[in-house]
Amino acid sequence: MRALFISELERLWKRKLIWMMFAAIPLIVYATARYYAVHNLQVPLDSPEFVTSGNFPVMALIEQLIVVFNLVSLVLLTLSFTEEYRTGQLRMVLLRAFTVGQLFRAKAAAYLVTISLFFAAYLGVSVAVGFQMFDSSETTRLFHHVSPAGPGEVMGYTLKYYGISLLTVVGMGSAMLALAVICHTTTAAIGFGVGILLLSIGYPLVYLTFNTVLNLQLPAQLAFLSLTQIQYEGIAYLLADSSMGPGPYFPLFALAVVAGYVLLCAGGACLAFTRRDRWI
């Protein structure tokens, strides 16, 4: 199983596209920093949106999480599952003495390691660019926190923010994984993956608009059935001071949503990948 995992990881990292995605991180972070440098002129100093070297890694992640990270996740899954399977390349691996379930787990593990490394690299570059381009501050305002936070608290907040973001990207990746396994071409997998991302972004807008306009009085929390909504607002709520969060049950609700995506979509993908005949 370990050999299978290393083999998967090796093939993934032999692709130029993976290296290009990692090489793009400094550019993305720099562009984000330039945006915040201008944005800082429009927000008060005591706003959590005011960027310092301390909160820049989190702000840089917030800005790019929904699009960049979810798309990187989609590309990784499509390359590893759809392309290798549908072009017949995977046949060379499937003919070896392993079970198909082991292969699925090895591929999933290679994806998890690579997307985690992408987060780690993004964090490292953000810290460096943050110190280079923004002033430091004794204290930093965090979203939904009563009092300003010191450097230690900001560091802990940053690590938690990245950790939860990784979980949400993996949750979203589970839906994309199901598509990657089902779709017959990489174009279809990428297309449907982008479609599900747009659907996820659009759902809360539609839900909240109808809820308000039609006065349906449905719980606003249901907007967080969308993982991109959790990425957009939910992570900050999860890390909020207890007095400023959306309620005591929100963390449980958000966890259930992420777990639901992983169990249903990744579980379904695993069944589809392992149970059906492989006409390749």
Next chain:
Amino acid sequence: MRQEMILEVGGVTKTAGRRTLVKELSFGVRPGEVCGFVGPNGAGKTTLIRMITGLIKPDSGQIRIDGVDVRQDRIAALSRVGAIVESPIFFPYMSGRGNLLNLARLHGNLHTSAQRKARVEEVLAIVDLSGRGSDKVKTYSLGMKQRLGIAQALLGSPKLIILDEPANGLDPMGIRDLRNLILKLRDEQGISFFISSHLLDELQRICSRFVIIKEGGMVWQGTSGEWVDIAGTRGLEEHFVELMTR
């Protein structure tokens, strides 16, 4: 005493929807034997090869490789087999050597990096690709890909190699090289071969046994000599056409 078979196919049937792709096929391949698997396009040859290699599951029947049932113990059964199913498709962004090193990781008998490198160089030399091993696979000709396909099949030191239409697209020299390679591996390493092909004359030169199928079912099986006797002056091709149009 019954001789132990390296490959036993017993009453194997596969359907897809209402179509029966393979029906009640039974035959065996003995150790050190080169067995030709013949049938027209769409006869079910590749479907059976997919079942032998565990890519798809038979609806009924049993497939045993070196005495191990593929469905019951896929890992043990496949550890004895090397195969090319349809055309050999590699990871095009890697070199030939890189492909083999990546796949060599998946063989339990090659534990260390040194063992894997040595085995890869060995199989590259066997298929005469040492000089082009560092080139990207996407630059290889079809013949080179076929040879690399045999190299990857050899990685795990298999007892049985399954080749699906290995001569497709090869020029006469490529076909001759492939034939010599198969005979060399059979004679020097005692490897059994199960080869599907349309090239009857070519198969006649290397196969000691034939299995002929039509529309998924068995039409004839026997030794090469028996087929030549039955075909008589008509030749194998004429007899094969006769079998298919009967």
